[in-house]
Amino acid sequence: MAFIRSPRKPGGKYEAVIRKRGYKPVSRSFRTKKMAEDWARNLEDDMTQSVYVDTRRAERMTVEAMLDRFQTEVTEHRKGAYVEKLRIKTLKAQYGTYTLSGLTADVVIEKATMRLRTGKGRKGKLSADTVRRELSILSDAISTARDSWKIPVKENSVHAAILTMGRSRTLAPKRKRARRLKDGEEVNLMAVRQMNPSLIKPMVRFALETTLRRNELAMMQRAHINRKDCTLLIPESKTDWKTGGEGRTIPLSPEALKILDSLPARLDGKVWGIRSDSITQAFIRLCRAAGVTDLRWHDLRHEATSRLFELGMSIMDVCVFTGHKDMNMLKRYTHPDPARIAERMAESLS
Numbered sequence: 001m002a003f004i005r006s007p008r009k010p011g012g013k014y015e016a017v018i019r020k021r022g023y024k025p026v027s028r029s030f031r032t033k034k035m036a037e038d039w040a041r042n043l044e045d046d047m048t049q050s051v052y053v054d055t056r057r058a059e060r061m062t063v064e065a066m067l068d069r070f071q072t073e074v075t076e077h078r079k080g081a082y083v084e085k086l087r088i089k090t091l092k093a094q095y096g097t098y099t100l101s102g103l104t105a106d107v108v109i110e111k112a113t114m115r116l117r118t119g120k121g122r123k124g125k126l127s128a129d130t131v132r133r134e135l136s137i138l139s140d141a142i143s144t145a146r147d148s149w150k151i152p153v154k155e156n157s158v159h160a161a162i163l164t165m166g167r168s169r170t171l172a173p174k175r176k177r178a179r180r181l182k183d184g185e186e187v188n189l190m191a192v193r194q195m196n197p198s199l200i201k202p203m204v205r206f207a208l209e210t211t212l213r214r215n216e217l218a219m220m221q222r223a224h225i226n227r228k229d230c231t232l233l234i235p236e237s238k239t240d241w242k243t244g245g246e247g248r249t250i251p252l253s254p255e256a257l258k259i260l261d262s263l264p265a266r267l268d269g270k271v272w273g274i275r276s277d278s279i280t281q282a283f284i285r286l287c288r289a290a291g292v293t294d295l296r297w298h299d300l301r302h303e304a305t306s307r308l309f310e311l312g313m314s315i316m317d318v319c320v321f322t323g324h325k326d327m328n329m330l331k332r333y334t335h336p337d338p339a340r341i342a343e344r345m346a347e348s349l350s
Helices: 033-048 056-060 063-073 081-095 105-118 128-147 157-167 185-191 200-210 214-218 254-261 276-290 299-310 315-322 327-332 338-349
Strands: 002-005 014-018 026-030 231-234 248-251
Touching (some): 014 033, 026 033, 063 081, 063 128, 081 128, 105 157, 185 200, 200 254, 200 276, 200 299, 214 276, 248 315, 299 315
Antiparallel strands (some): 014 026, 231 248
């Protein structure tokens, strides 16, 4: 049942109130009586047809409040929590004052387009990949609010905005990095003379032998090395939460074992004793000294994976090293060199 309350004083608003069995009372104020009657009629029809969704929680919750809760309940438990928190801070500055119901696709497109035009990254202009990662977190937070917290959000406006910006080419397609070591770069990296003792060069060589991620290298323990079987236990992998796995064991080549033998033993049991962020900084300094540009630490994992295939290993053999369960993801890490393929073809015909 719906009824309209007249204004209590001149210039006041009409209040439409709906009370229907099976639903919580709903009310809203309007400037005119007709607007109140139309709203009440449409809402009652939705309730009668069982299509009514109570969006009041979405109308009250701000994006900032949603992101704060998302950071506490989700981000804090992720491995990339530090970087994600920085992106959440940026998102709150852009969208924080909007309510979930007010965050439409048009708003997201406008804000994202403005950020692409005026934002600044490490190398000047902000990249589309950075904006895409930020929007991905915002989309993830909205989906979590809708599916896990049962906030009545009608649609994920960020997802719709990303699709629209992709069609209009406002948001450039995602770049798939395929950087490998060029001829002479590995030699130049190893030839750098370092005044202070550093483990970065043997770490580079070990990464090229094993395909290990940066954090996996940083967490290596002597106790995880099996000399008898020539294997290394990685007790925790990045994708364990997704695959249900509990780490993996990888084979160690003679060169990898030789590198480990050259390292001094540590009292804390760690192999390297270097934090993940320190590895990145040391690698940047090494590349700069060697004159190697546009090479990131994670590119070494791509290089190592590609080399394993070039040695003739099967897909399943390579998966033992990389830990991939998804063949499409493994394909992203594999960048065969056409020149090397041509060389092998020539050798097989000679």
